[in-house]
Amino acid sequence: MTPLLQVKNLAKMYGARIGCTDVSFDLYPGEVMGIVGESGSGKSTLLNSMAGHLTPDRGEVIFDTRADGPVDTVTMSEPARRMLGRTDWAFVHQHARDGLRMSVSAGGNIGERLMAVGDRNYGNIRARAADWLGRVEIAESRIDDRPSAFSGGMQQRLQIARNLVTGPRLVFMDEPTGGLDVSVQARLLDLLRNLVREMGLSAIIVTHDLAVVRLLADRLMVMKDGRVVETGLTDQVLDDPQHAYTQLLVSSVLQV
Amino acid sequence: MSDYNFAYLDEQTKRMIRRAILKGLAVPGYQVPFASREMPMPYGWGTGGVQVSAATLTPEDTLKVIDQGADDTTNAVSIRKFFENTAGVATTEETEKASVIQTRHRIPEAELSEDQILVYQVPIPEPLRFLEPRETETRKMHALQEYGLMHVKLYEDISQHGAIATSYAYPVKVAGRYVTDPSPIPKFDNPKMNMAAIQLFGAGREQRIYAVPPYTEVVSLDFEDFPFEASKADHPCDLCAAEDSYLDEVILDDAGNRMFVCSDTDYCRSRRDAGHMGRLSEEAA
Amino acid sequence: MIELQNVSKSFTLHNQGGAVIPVMEGASLGVAPGECIGLTGASGAGKSTLMRVIYGNYLAASGRVMVGGVDVAKAAPRDILALRRETLGYVSQFLRVVPRVPTLDVVAEPLLAVGVAPDAARDRAATLLAGLNIPERLWQLSPTTFSGGEQQRVNIARGFAHSYPAMLLDEPTASLDAQNRATVLRLIEEAKARGAAIIGIFHDEAAREQVCDRCVDVSAFTPKVAA
Numbered sequence A: 001m002t003p004l005l006q007v008k009n010l011a012k013m014y015g016a017r018i019g020c021t022d023v024s025f026d027l028y029p030g031e032v033m034g035i036v037g038e039s040g041s042g043k044s045t046l047l048n049s050m051a052g053h054l055t056p057d058r059g060e061v062i063f064d065t066r067a068d069g070p071v072d073t074v075t076m077s078e079p080a081r082r083m084l085g086r087t088d089w090a091f092v093h094q095h096a097r098d099g100l101r102m103s104v105s106a107g108g109n110i111g112e113r114l115m116a117v118g119d120r121n122y123g124n125i126r127a128r129a130a131d132w133l134g135r136v137e138i139a140e141s142r143i144d145d146r147p148s149a150f151s152g153g154m155q156q157r158l159q160i161a162r163n164l165v166t167g168p169r170l171v172f173m174d175e176p177t178g179g180l181d182v183s184v185q186a187r188l189l190d191l192l193r194n195l196v197r198e199m200g201l202s203a204i205i206v207t208h209d210l211a212v213v214r215l216l217a218d219r220l221m222v223m224k225d226g227r228v229v230e231t232g233l234t235d236q237v238l239d240d241p242q243h244a245y246t247q248l249l250v251s252s253v254l255q256v
Numbered sequence B: 001m002s003d004y005n006f007a008y009l010d011e012q013t014k015r016m017i018r019r020a021i022l023k024g025l026a027v028p029g030y031q032v033p034f035a036s037r038e039m040p041m042p043y044g045w046g047t048g049g050v051q052v053s054a055a056t057l058t059p060e061d062t063l064k065v066i067d068q069g070a071d072d073t074t075n076a077v078s079i080r081k082f083f084e085n086t087a088g089v090a091t092t093e094e095t096e097k098a099s100v101i102q103t104r105h106r107i108p109e110a111e112l113s114e115d116q117i118l119v120y121q122v123p124i125p126e127p128l129r130f131l132e133p134r135e136t137e138t139r140k141m142h143a144l145q146e147y148g149l150m151h152v153k154l155y156e157d158i159s160q161h162g163a164i165a166t167s168y169a170y171p172v173k174v175a176g177r178y179v180t181d182p183s184p185i186p187k188f189d190n191p192k193m194n195m196a197a198i199q200l201f202g203a204g205r206e207q208r209i210y211a212v213p214p215y216t217e218v219v220s221l222d223f224e225d226f227p228f229e230a231s232k233a234d235h236p237c238d239l240c241a242a243e244d245s246y247l248d249e250v251i252l253d254d255a256g257n258r259m260f261v262c263s264d265t266d267y268c269r270s271r272r273d274a275g276h277m278g279r280l281s282e283e284a285a
Numbered sequence C: 001m002i003e004l005q006n007v008s009k010s011f012t013l014h015n016q017g018g019a020v021i022p023v024m025e026g027a028s029l030g031v032a033p034g035e036c037i038g039l040t041g042a043s044g045a046g047k048s049t050l051m052r053v054i055y056g057n058y059l060a061a062s063g064r065v066m067v068g069g070v071d072v073a074k075a076a077p078r079d080i081l082a083l084r085r086e087t088l089g090y091v092s093q094f095l096r097v098v099p100r101v102p103t104l105d106v107v108a109e110p111l112l113a114v115g116v117a118p119d120a121a122r123d124r125a126a127t128l129l130a131g132l133n134i135p136e137r138l139w140q141l142s143p144t145t146f147s148g149g150e151q152q153r154v155n156i157a158r159g160f161a162h163s164y165p166a167m168l169l170d171e172p173t174a175s176l177d178a179q180n181r182a183t184v185l186r187l188i189e190e191a192k193a194r195g196a197a198i199i200g201i202f203h204d205e206a207a208r209e210q211v212c213d214r215c216v217d218v219s220a221f222t223p224k225v226a227a
Helices: A043-050 A078-086 A106-116 A122-135 A152-164 A182-199 A210-216 A234-239 A244-251 B011-026 B047-056 B074-086 B135-143 B148-161 B187-193 B265-273 C047-055 C077-086 C103-113 C118-131 C148-161 C178-193 C205-211
Strands: A005-014 A017-027 A032-036 A058-065 A069-072 A089-092 A170-174 A202-206 A219-224 A227-233 B062-067 B100-104 B117-121 B172-174 B178-180 B198-203 B208-212 B218-220 B247-251 B258-262 C002-013 C019-031 C036-040 C062-067 C088-091 C166-170 C197-201 C214-217
Touching: A005 A043, A017 A043, A017 A058, A017 A227, A032 A043, A032 A210, A043 A170, A043 A202, A078 A089, A089 A152, A106 A122, A106 A152, A106 B148, A122 A152, A122 B148, A152 A182, A182 A210, A202 A210, A210 A234, A219 A234, A219 A244, A227 A234, A227 A244, A227 C077, B011 B047, B011 B198, B011 B208, B047 B074, B047 B100, B047 B117, B047 B198, B047 B208, B062 B074, B062 B265, B074 B100, B187 B218, B258 B265, C002 C047, C019 C036, C019 C047, C019 C197, C036 C047, C036 C205, C047 C062, C047 C088, C047 C166, C047 C197, C077 C088, C088 C148, C103 C118, C103 C148, C118 C148, C148 C178, C178 C197, C178 C205, C197 C205
Parallel strands: A032 A202, A032 A219, A089 A170, A170 A202, B062 B100, B100 B117, B117 B198, C036 C197, C036 C214, C088 C166, C166 C197
Antiparallel strands: A005 A017, A005 A058, A058 A069, A219 A227, B172 B178, B172 B218, B198 B208, B247 B258, C002 C019, C002 C062
């Protein structure tokens, strides 16, 4: 099987300072990978470098495109990369306002990607928006409300619907449950798990919450000072951590 | 004649503006940045259109200036006087006789010909501004033809009003490439943009010039199931009985009486001169 | 089906001066299809550790851990995940689920993961839950709020939902009443009958006698404390 994403020796520098470096891994279709580490460990830099929001200094990010097979997205043309960002890729921001148009209705937010790829049938766009509102458990009657009238958890679910409506194959998530109440978090986690399974999504989730990755991620990558210090099965890394830093990280989690 | 250089602007400036106009004509619908000058009138009064007209006029031209279709409103009168004083060109109120027509928010009803130039005054040249405030981003969207956002605006219209409620400044796609703001003309005028005359657009405050060459395809954006409609008030003109012209609604008294009249004053006058009579012709005359 | 060869396991505690604690060495055993093996040995002898090594939850330090043709000690994460999805079931002592998910869906999930239609999966889940005396009114609730015994039975139902060819059972009968204990033992017998290779830990000697074909004392794998 061809990996959906192959990252090879990816590095991003901020001047002389390391953002992230020497990152390599393969992600296969349907796999969910977690990236954990403390603030400043380079996990968000890595995510943004992979998703094309930052330009890496070295390395390749090879995506298995539908049309042409594996292509390095770092060197591909900007229009092609942006097109990928609207179709096969999705990016869920930690703060919903970074990923939503706050002055546009919920339906318009979901419909934008459809219109961006050429859907010109209002009835069809609206029906799909309504369907996705249902799938992320937002009442259809809220379709014409603006996200500013939504709670934090609803905004985050709307952001997910907006991202998944075009049926992407790879989702980047930056702390998707950060800043939410635990009850809202649980609901979102359940939703994400079901969507991942139903749609066969591959996902890369950056978080500092080990409980989140235990429930969502198949595999784990632990980062410290811009480098990957440990990788493996999520439960193996968490239950039998090999690296000193991972052991410290796991043992530092507060027990409820 | 006056002590002004011909048409107020110095020759260097006019050359700079002409280069922008030519580039605009070469890339239909593309917003060309230009070094907009201070004009002796406030922004919002047509400084962009005036600069484009100044760079376009020759001493042999005949100028017509309209504001919302009318030749006799303050803005139109002022600009016409401005060019009478600074360029000494002939002016007219008759559409057919004009070689350059500067307009604010209308396209004349009479069909324009190949030897005419229509100059629009534009307040906000960027059609994507409403949804994406970053100029860096909108320029990239134009460059990459990422126009999905424009339809989001129309979607919002339909979801809120049950139909595309945008009635003026209705976005168009020029020559199958650039999504363009047609300036705040009523959408009734949009189909007329497929015309024989040259169309030039000047935005003074925003420092942009764009153009539509003659016979260029101009398509109003829409949805398959909500097609574009060039709407107007469902009335004949109360003065000249025209059924095909864009109408202004005029409130007559406190009792709610109203009349509909052609917004294009020259069109209305020429029809009345030809003997057409509307519902209120006698009283109005 | 399950074949261990000379497996060892140690923990290195980097944050406590790099202390290395060997917990298992020279572990070898084999389980054939249809066979059930009971792990015995005193508390702390390493029964659960051995199971976790087989499941891939703990990383073996050396040796081969073959399950259905995959060496768990060396396999890539996605191969181990495929193994866990298709081949190797594990009933642990603790239920770990996403909060808020109804019990019925928790039990049906392993079936959905292997592509069973949702309705069929829920039917099977309902049968198992009913058999283990979880009242139907609880099925739409999350098991996180259940009592310890109920959670354990939900865990067993989940473990037996899919017909895994190999299974690891960690104290499946502990703290169950006689009736539920009998149900669990019957589930184990049924799994054996369809050819599953099973490794179990049973403190309940009668249960062990009933289902295990033989026993392996893990004390034999405990490193001799030399230092």
